[in-house]
Each structure stands twice: as structure tokens, then as C-alpha cells.
Amino acid sequence: MRIVVAVKYVPDINAERRFVDARVDRSPDVGTLNELDENAIEAALRLVEALPDDEREGSEVVAVTVAPAEGDVALRKSFQMGVHRAVRVSDVALAGSDYFGTAAALAAAVRRLGAEAPVDLVVTGMAALDGLGSVVPALLGAELDLPVLTLAKKIALDHAGDAATLRITRETDEATETLSAPLPAVLSVADTANRPRFPDFKLIMAARTKQIEQWTAADLGLDAAAVGTAGARTEALSAEPRPARAEVELVVDKGEGGNALADFLIRNELV
Amino acid sequence: MTNRTVLVLVDPATEVRSSVLELLTIGRGLGRVEAVTVESPTVEVLAQLGAYGVETVHQAEIAPAALGSVGGEAARHLPVVVAAALATAVRRTDADVVLAPATFGAKEAAALAAHALGAGLIIDAAAVGEDDDGRIVTGKRVFAGAWDTRCAVTADVAVLTVRSNAVVPQPAQAAVATDVEGLTVELPGTRGVVVESRDVKDRPVGRPTLEEAAVVVAGGRGTEGDFGPVEEFADAVGAAVGATRDAVFEGWFDRYVGQTGVTVAPRLYVGAGISGAPHHRGGMQASQVIVAVNSDPEAPIFEICDFAVVGQLADVLPQAAAAIRAHRES
Structure with missing residues (x-):
């Protein structure tokens, strides 16, 4: 079984996140693996680990990212979790890509x-914590002409002969749904689906020296005019930090805290 | 440029949610507004759409056989189906703008429609306007409400999902009669996705929904699993109730506010027993007024509050609820 996990390098939500020239600042000192992609990697690894021995042999989980260096x-963090191979797609032509690029x-x-060998499944996280669009999985399905199962909370793979069916349960805003699709497919994994493993020492050491493959837009046959800023159908105009909030009005409850809260809401016409 | 045609997604079409009323209000500011549904709207829905100036509803008609192969009626609301309806409606009406709410399903549908149309896509705009050249320009609050960004759509068609509470819903100056027009939609195929089951969730009774509420009260680890005071206070102020992701993992509540849960931007947000971890802040920091009650005086949420009480939830919330009820009755 071959699984590709699409991962993203994003500013750490625990660091101070900022924009430079209306673009997200992606300096290495504040960047990390998108936390929600850990759920995707975990799901991919578990699917492989659940295979019978003979099928698990030769299985491969490949992390792919579109990012500068x-x-x-x-990708190193992905190696630490246990992916087998990592690819970075880097090209100045890709800078400024919108969702479609x-x-x-x-x-x-x-x-x-x-083209090397069939890919059975493409797995993503439920969102990237910088843009929070949650639409790339659906667009990947459209681009690859594959079925898409998004926001999976429970994931099961049924084998019947040569055919494999992926079945998920998910909680949408409206309903609880069970969906299925034949492989190959695109799957996005909710943050409630699993608890990502912590890297073990052996994998951390091994991840340091593992090779990361680099592909350019030309390697992939991408039309430079269709991606990056050139192909984007939206234009970032500005990004401004919001002014800091006014000083908090803090009340320590000594028996009247609830009344003070009610008074604040009433005098600001919030109730 | 007010001769635009603006399509608003109304799904489901069995009720008009406040998020849809907001979209209709925004849409009227941009041009002539029409609605798109994937099912038959009820009489009440049509009356409400008329009050908001919608003369035409484009109701997708999908061959039952096409739906039957992918799970029947339950598949009607799948993003690929909704996207096909939106794209078909845009082509038929030559629409310039599509507005959809900010649910996960609507985002997917919007993205797929934009992909099919070659349209520009903005997810979760908090403000929608236009520039001097008539381009659609959106404002968005990002990085847990810390930055404001502006973005212009450069393609001919703009597809936007819009956050709740972006505007206050305003009916049209005069109500209009609303006609339903059938829209034949060719299902592009779900590429093998089958809806095996779909259990529609009950909408909260007597309370607004989390996504759309003007006031949100959320409970965290500090509730220790007792949401009684949180719910009592929420009902006194007419709020929707939510939780933190931790509280949902503990099984104390079913829906959480956070960057991967429901993102809210209400007029008033009250956090009860919530420390204010980055995950939660990412889902509520764009709220207009933020209030917190927490027994820990060092809780990080106090740094982003307008008003805070250091105290026990079981003392503070019932007292506040009683005072507010008394104020409302006076």
C-alpha cells in the first residue's frame, strides 16, 4: 500500500505569528509542521500497520510538502513520526499560490x-493552522479525479479481494455521516480521529540524516503561469496587526463577582 | 457596480438561518441577489427570502437515479452535489458573486464550484465590499484575531464563504414576490463516494446555534464536567453554549469552540473555566467583547479579555444569571 500525506509548514501557533508584505512570515525560527497534519500522518501509519504482514512489507508512506527550503x-518532523520518504516541491514560481495553485x-x-508505482491513498489534515481554509483536500480530489472523504473521525479500510473500500464516520455541522469510497481516494483526518504518536529516539536520530527529495515546478510539468502569484485568482492587498485590546477590567470575587459581571454586561448593553 | 448578480447558497432550504439572512444583506449591497437551493424551499422560507429581496430561487433538480447510486436523498447535501448546483446556477445567471456560509460543508462546496468555474475563492471573509475598480474586496481576521488582512478577487467570478456575525441582517426596503425556478443539474459524479448513513443533528431547542449566536458562553476544564452553571448563565443572557476541545475529549459536552471546531465571532463571548490555550483562542479571539470567569488568576485568557472575574464558576455564574434575570424583568 502506498500512501501520500500532504503536509504543510506553518508558523507555530505558540509563537508570535506575523505577516511580511501581506504574506505569511515563514521564517524558520517560528515555523513547524502543521499540528493537524500529525493526525494525518498518524492515520496513514496506522492504516499501514494494520495490514497483514505480506502487504505491509513494501508499503510506503510519503510526506509531500509545497514550501520553500x-x-x-x-518533513523532518514527519520522518520522526515514521514516514518512509519525504518530498519537497519548491519553486519561486509557486510563491503566492492560492488554494488552487x-x-x-x-x-x-x-x-x-x-507514475513510479500506484498511489492508493492521499491523506491530509483537516486544515492548515495558518490559513484554516480546509478546502485543499476537496480540491486535490478534483485535480486528481479521485473520490474525497473529508473530516474523518473514524477510519476503516475493508479489503474484499483486490478491491479496497475506505469507510469513514464524520461529524459535520449538520449531521453524523458514514461515507465510503473505493481506493484510490483522498482522505482528510479530523483532529479528533487519533492521538498522534510521540517520536521515539531511534526515529529522531534517523530523521536527521534522511534525504529529502526536491522537485521543481518544471519537474512536475506545472505551467508556471497557472500557479503562484501569476495563476492566483485572488490578490493579497494588506495585512495589519490589530490594535491591542484595552486593559482588562479584573474583579476578584469576594462574594459580589457575579453581580459585578452582570453590571458590566448591563452597562455595556450586552444583555 | 451594482448590476452584479449575487447568488446566495440556502442549504438546507427548510429554514432560513441568520447566517443566510446576513449573506442576503451583504448580497443586496453588491447587486441583485438570488438564491440557490438543492431542495424544495418551504412556504415560510420563500416568504423570508422575499422579505430580504430575493425574487428568484434556483432550485437544483437532480435526477433521482443519479442520487440513488450514491446514497439517495442523503447525498443531496454532499459538497460535490451542492457545488454542481452552484456552478450550474452561476453559468445560467451569469452571476458575478457566490456567497455561502462558513460551515465545513459549504466551504468544500464553494471550493469545488470555484474550481469548476475558474473563480476566485475567499474562505471565511469577515467583511465584503468592493474597490474603485469594482473588484470584490474582502476583509478577514486571522492568526487568532491578531491580524486583519484584505484580499481582492481578480477573477471574473468571486466565490466567498462569509463568517457569521459579519453584518446585522436587514430586510429589503420592500418585500418582493419570490419565484422558484427549476435548475437542471447534471451530477458530475461523486467518483465513488457513497453516503451510507446520515443522521441529522437536532438543532438546540430554545438556544441559538453556536455558529450564528450573537452571544456565546463556553465552558472548559474549570467546569470539572459540570456544565449546569454555564447553561444557567447562557440561558439568562440568551446565549449559545459551547466548550473547549479538552472538555469535548473528556465527554463533558458535544461541540467545541476552537480553530478546528466552531469558529465564533459573536458580539459577546464568555469563557467559563477556560485557560485560553492557543487552539481555543483561535476560535474566539475575533469576538467583539470577551469576558472570562476563572478561579486561576494567572489564566492566559485574562490577557485577551475586556472584563474578567477571578472566582469559582459555581458562585459567580448563578449570581450573575440571577442579577441579569432581575434586570430583564425590571
Whole structure:
């Protein structure tokens, strides 16, 4: 079984996140693997680990990212969790890509991996914590013409002969749903699906020296005019930090705290 | 440029949610507004759409056989189906803008429609306007409410999902009669996705929904599993109730506010027993007024508050609820 996990290098939500020239600052000192991608890697590894011995042999989980060189931070972390191989798609032509440019680049990388040997599944996190769009999985499915199962909370793979069916349960805003699709497919994994493993010492050491493959837009046959700033259908105009909030009005409850709260809400016409 | 055609996604079409009323209000500011549904709207829904100036509803008609192969009626609300309806409606009406709410399903549908149309896509705009050239310009609050960004759509068609509480819903100056027009939609195929089951969740009774509420009260680890005071206070102020991701993992409540849960930006947010971890702040920091009650005086949430009480939830919340009830009755 071959699984591609699409991962993203994002500013750490625990660090001070900022923009430079209306673009997200992706300096290496504040960047990390998108935390929600750990759920995707965990799901991919578990699917492989659950295979019978003969199928697990030769299985491969490949982490792919579209990022500048700093993105290696995310791929090293992916190695630490146990992925077998990592690819970074880097090209100045890809800078400034919108959702569609990013999905096109990821899809092209999956197609190239698929040309080596069939890819059974493409797994993503439920969102990237910088943009929080949650739409790249659906767009990957559209680009690759594959079925898409998003926001999976429970994941099961049923084998019947040569055919494999992926079945998920998910909680949407409206309903609890069980969906299925034949492989190959695209799967996005909710943060409630699993608890990502902690890297063990052996994998941390091994991750340091593992090779990260680098592909350019040209390697993937991407039309430079269709991706990056050139192909984007939206234009970032500005990014400004919000003014800090006024000083908090803090009350220590000595028996009247609830009344003070009610008074604050009433005098500000909030109730 | 007010001769635009603006399509608003109304799904489900069995009720008009406040998020849809906001979209209709925004849409009227951009041009002529029409609605798209994937099912038959009820009489009440049509009346409400008329009050908001919608003359035409494009109701997707999908061959039952096409739906039957992917799970029947339950598949009607799948993003690929909704996206096909939106894209078909844009082509038929030559629409310039599509507005959809900020649910996960609507985001996916919006993205797929934009992909099919070659449209520009903005997810979760908090403000929608236009520039001097008539381009659609959106404002968005990002990085847990710490930055404001502005973005212009450069393609001919703009597809936007819009956060709740972006505007106050305003009916049109005069109500109009609303016609339903059938829209034949060719299902592009779900590429093998089958809806095996779909259990629609009950909407909270007597309380607004978390996504749309003007006031949100959330409970965290500090509740120690007792949401009684949180719910009592929420009902006194007419709020929706949510939790933190931790509290949901503990099984104390079913829905959480956070960057991967429901993102809220209400007029008033009250955090009860919530420390203010980055994950939670990412889902509420764009709220207009932030209030916290926590027994820990060092709770990080106090740094982003307008008003805070250091105290026990079981003391503070019932007292506040009683005072507010008394104020409302006076």
C-alpha cells in the first residue's frame, strides 16, 4: 500500500505569528509542521500497520510538502513520526499560490509518485493552522479525479479481494455521516480521529540524516503561469496587526463577582 | 457596480438561518441577489427570502437515479452535489458573486464550484465590499484575531464563504414576490463516494446555534464536567453554549469552540473555566467583547479579555444569571 500525506509548514501557533508584505512570515525560527497534519500522518501509519504482514512489507508512506527550503522542518518532523520518504516541491514560481495553485502542485506531485508505482491513498489534515481554509483536500480530489472523504473521525479500510473500500464516520455541522469510497481516494483526518504518536529516539536520530527529495515546478510539468502569484485568482492587498485590546477590567470575587459581571454586561448593553 | 448578480447558497432550504439572512444583506449591497437551493424551499422560507429581496430561487433538480447510486436523498447535501448546483446556477445567471456560509460543508462546496468555474475563492471573509475598480474586496481576521488582512478577487467570478456575525441582517426596503425556478443539474459524479448513513443533528431547542449566536458562553476544564452553571448563565443572557476541545475529549459536552471546531465571532463571548490555550483562542479571539470567569488568576485568557472575574464558576455564574434575570424583568 502506498500512501501520500500532504503536509504543510506553518508558523507555530505558540509563537508570535506575523505577516511580511501581506504574506505569511515563514521564517524558520517560528515555523513547524502543521499540528493537524500529525493526525494525518498518524492515520496513514496506522492504516499501514494494520495490514497483514505480506502487504505491509513494501508499503510506503510519503510526506509531500509545497514550501520553500524552510519546509524541511515539517518533513523532518514527519520522518520522526515514521514516514518512509519525504518530498519537497519548491519553486519561486509557486510563491503566492492560492488554494488552487497549491492543490495543483500537490496533485502534480502525487501524479509523479503515482507514475513510479500506484498511489492508493492521499491523506491530509483537516486544515492548515495558518490559513484554516480546509478546502485543499476537496480540491486535490478534483485535480486528481479521485473520490474525497473529508473530516474523518473514524477510519476503516475493508479489503474484499483486490478491491479496497475506505469507510469513514464524520461529524459535520449538520449531521453524523458514514461515507465510503473505493481506493484510490483522498482522505482528510479530523483532529479528533487519533492521538498522534510521540517520536521515539531511534526515529529522531534517523530523521536527521534522511534525504529529502526536491522537485521543481518544471519537474512536475506545472505551467508556471497557472500557479503562484501569476495563476492566483485572488490578490493579497494588506495585512495589519490589530490594535491591542484595552486593559482588562479584573474583579476578584469576594462574594459580589457575579453581580459585578452582570453590571458590566448591563452597562455595556450586552444583555 | 451594482448590476452584479449575487447568488446566495440556502442549504438546507427548510429554514432560513441568520447566517443566510446576513449573506442576503451583504448580497443586496453588491447587486441583485438570488438564491440557490438543492431542495424544495418551504412556504415560510420563500416568504423570508422575499422579505430580504430575493425574487428568484434556483432550485437544483437532480435526477433521482443519479442520487440513488450514491446514497439517495442523503447525498443531496454532499459538497460535490451542492457545488454542481452552484456552478450550474452561476453559468445560467451569469452571476458575478457566490456567497455561502462558513460551515465545513459549504466551504468544500464553494471550493469545488470555484474550481469548476475558474473563480476566485475567499474562505471565511469577515467583511465584503468592493474597490474603485469594482473588484470584490474582502476583509478577514486571522492568526487568532491578531491580524486583519484584505484580499481582492481578480477573477471574473468571486466565490466567498462569509463568517457569521459579519453584518446585522436587514430586510429589503420592500418585500418582493419570490419565484422558484427549476435548475437542471447534471451530477458530475461523486467518483465513488457513497453516503451510507446520515443522521441529522437536532438543532438546540430554545438556544441559538453556536455558529450564528450573537452571544456565546463556553465552558472548559474549570467546569470539572459540570456544565449546569454555564447553561444557567447562557440561558439568562440568551446565549449559545459551547466548550473547549479538552472538555469535548473528556465527554463533558458535544461541540467545541476552537480553530478546528466552531469558529465564533459573536458580539459577546464568555469563557467559563477556560485557560485560553492557543487552539481555543483561535476560535474566539475575533469576538467583539470577551469576558472570562476563572478561579486561576494567572489564566492566559485574562490577557485577551475586556472584563474578567477571578472566582469559582459555581458562585459567580448563578449570581450573575440571577442579577441579569432581575434586570430583564425590571
